[in-house]
Amino acid sequence: MTIRQLSVFMENKPGNLNDVLSVLAENNINIVSLTVADTEEFGIVRLLVCDPEKAQVKLRENQFTVRIHDVLSLEMSPKPGSLYKILSHFAEAEISIEYVYAFSYGSKSIVVFRTNNREKALEVIRKNNLISITENDLKPNTNC
Amino acid sequence: MSRSKMRELQSKRLCELVERVYKNVPFYREKMDAIGLKPTDIKSIEDIAKLPFTSKQDLRDNYPFGLFAVPMKEIVRIHASSGTTGKPTTVGYTRNDLEIWKEVVSRSFSMCGIGTDDVMQVAYGYGLFTGGLGAHYGAEEVGASVIPISGGNTRRQLQLMSDYGSTVLACTPSYALHLADAMPEYGYSLSDIKLKKGVFGAEPWTENMRIELEKKWGIRAYDIYGLSEIMGPGVSNDCEHHVGLHVHEDHFYPEVVHPETNEPLSEGEEGELVFTTLTKEGIPLIRYNTRDLSTLYFEKCSCGRTLVRMKKITGRSDDMLIIRGVNLFPSQIEHVLLDMGETSAHYMLYVDRHNNLDTLELQVELDESKLTDTIKDLQYLSKRIQHALNSAIGLSVKVTLVEPKSIARSEGKAVRVVDRRK
Structure with a gap:
């Protein structure tokens, strides 16, 4: 039900994001999804990659501040209103969504999010038979 | 007063002071005993060099009242400045201390020609910080009409300055500059303002800053020096000739010492400024090292005053910063x-x-x-x-x-x- 996401702390400086990308590129790590949460002074880059552990090691070797966190990930059907339907379950259970992003991978539409109550969120997923995405779903066919 | 008369007065006061602190403050007694020094060994102001120094650390170690030389019932006021480890440097004043403080500040203001015809806006912070209340009582003593507005609130500062026709502004030099630059923003110009003089202090400022402030406001600007440990503002002040600040040396005896060897330096040499509070009762300090860098001049000033002059503070020998008048x-x-x-x-x-x-x-x-x-x-x-x-x-x-x-x-x-x- 959960997948591992990398969070990289980053000051707002030209070229900073690019330096992260170059480390991943050099180490042949495929990026599945990338989003940036930004403030005036710093940002957190949230990455889903094919090999989170290797990515963390390589980024740390290159002096980046990086940690791995578990986040929730669900599959959506590719039609209007499906995200609304999924998130409605959480709203009804009075669970807050702290951040959310969505992307398509292969034929799948995927939503990734964090809530303020993980246990309760997992229960909502089970109870409503929502379709979880696993890390295996995000592996490319080629060698990572 | 002639130099010899001053030495005589200082000698008398130093002997009394040493006797008093030896009797009443264990800290000084222990320090003197440790080097085998008795109060009777101090016979004149020349003997001051025999006495050990006091530092900010000593004040911290004896926080809050350990260096007080009188029982609390004789303390009528407490002031404090921010300290390094969350503990403020704390000082106490007897009624007599407050009288002397008022006197030295009024002398300082007289040096700037401030008197009964003046309306003085005191924009130093009132409270634990010595700036506000120190300037306040001195200004009342010279008969000025005091506006105790305290620090901050730029709009109101300018409004009252214009409405009440303030002729003197007392605040930090950086705040004076800020007020001058803020005038157009609040719809004021120099023609609305009757300011003639500024008495600025609580942070080091340069000769260039003085010239800039005088130009921006169309005033004469004076430097008032002090620190809460010694008394507060009014330890020294410059006159219209701006050739150093006249030290009220009948109450605060200044020395300049080498920053590394602590050896007393002669006239004209730059070093750390050290003060001994000759008359203070609440918390008398002996050879307190301010860490401010300055130089002493004994020559009579063109204004006629014979008080020793200290050069405008040029910097500090430690890493203390002064931010908006606050020590950090x-x-x-x-x-x-x-x-x-x-x-x-x-x-x-x-x-x-x-x-x-x-x-x-x-x-x-x-x-x-x-x-x-x-x-x-x-x-x-x-x-x-x-x-x-x-x-x-x-x-x-x-x-x-x-x-x-x-x-x-x-x-x-x-x-x-x-x-x-x-």
Whole structure:
């Protein structure tokens, strides 16, 4: 039900994001999804990659501040209103969504999010038979 | 007063002082006993060099009232300035101390030609800080009409200055400059203002700053010096010739010593300024090292005064910063960070001057274990640091989290402060 996401702390400086990308590129790590949460002074880059552990090691070797966190990930059907339907379950259970992003991978539409109550969120997923995405779903066919 | 008459007075007062502190303050008695010095060994002001020095650390070690020389029932006022480890440097005044303070401040204001015809706007902070109340009572003593407006609130400062026709402004030089520059923004011009004089102090300022302030306001600007440990403002003040500040040496005996050897230096040599409070009762200090750098001149001034003059303070021998009149040691910042334990202790403090107001920015390295995937956790962390700093040092600080290991490490003495105000 959960997948591992990398969070990289980053000051707002030209070229900073690019330096992260170059480390991943050099180490042949495929990026599945990338989003940036930004403030005036710093940002957190949230990455889903094919090999989170290797990515963390390589980024740390290159002096980046990086940690791995578990986040929730669900599959959506590719039609209007499906995200609304999924998130409605959480709203009804009075669970807050702290951040959310969505992307398509292969034929799948995927939503990734964090809530303020993980246990309760997992229960909502089970109870409503929502379709979880696993890390295996995000592996490319080629060698990572 | 002739130099020999002054020496005579100082000698008499020093002997009385040493006797008094030896009897009443264990700290001084122990220090003198340790070097085998008896009060009777001090026969004249020349003997002052035999006495041990006192430092800010001694005040801290004896916090809060350990160096007081009278019982609390004789203390009628307490003042304090911010301290390095969260403990403020605390001083107490007897009724007589307040009389003397009032007298030296009124002498200082008289030196600037301030009197009964003046309306004096006291924009130093009132409260534990000595600036506001110190200037206040001195201004009343010379008969000026005092506006005790305290610091801050630029709009109201300018409004009252215009409406009440203030002729004298007393505040920090940087705030005076800020007020001058803020005039157009609030719809005032020099034609609305009757200001003639400024008495500025509580932070070091240059001759160029004086010229700029005089030009911007169309006034004469004077420098008033003091520190709470010795008394507060009014330890010395400059006259219209601006050739150094006349020290009220009948109450505060100045010496200049070598920063490393502590050897007394002669006239004209620069070193650390040391004061002995010849008449203070509440918390008398013997050879208190201010760490301010200055030089003494004994020649009679063109104004006719024979009081010894000290050169305008040029800097400090330690790393203390003066931000908006508030004393700040970088170690205070470090103390707060270590106390919180949520970031690394690697930081840089940037001091800037925006619109003539001092600003502080703290860049501190994030601890990787504190990194989460949500922005609000980090924002909450920097807010908490901001809040802790504010309550510890009394200054608002902008806090910026930076990447671990991004602050340069130094092999020798770490550079923690970048002062861009000059």
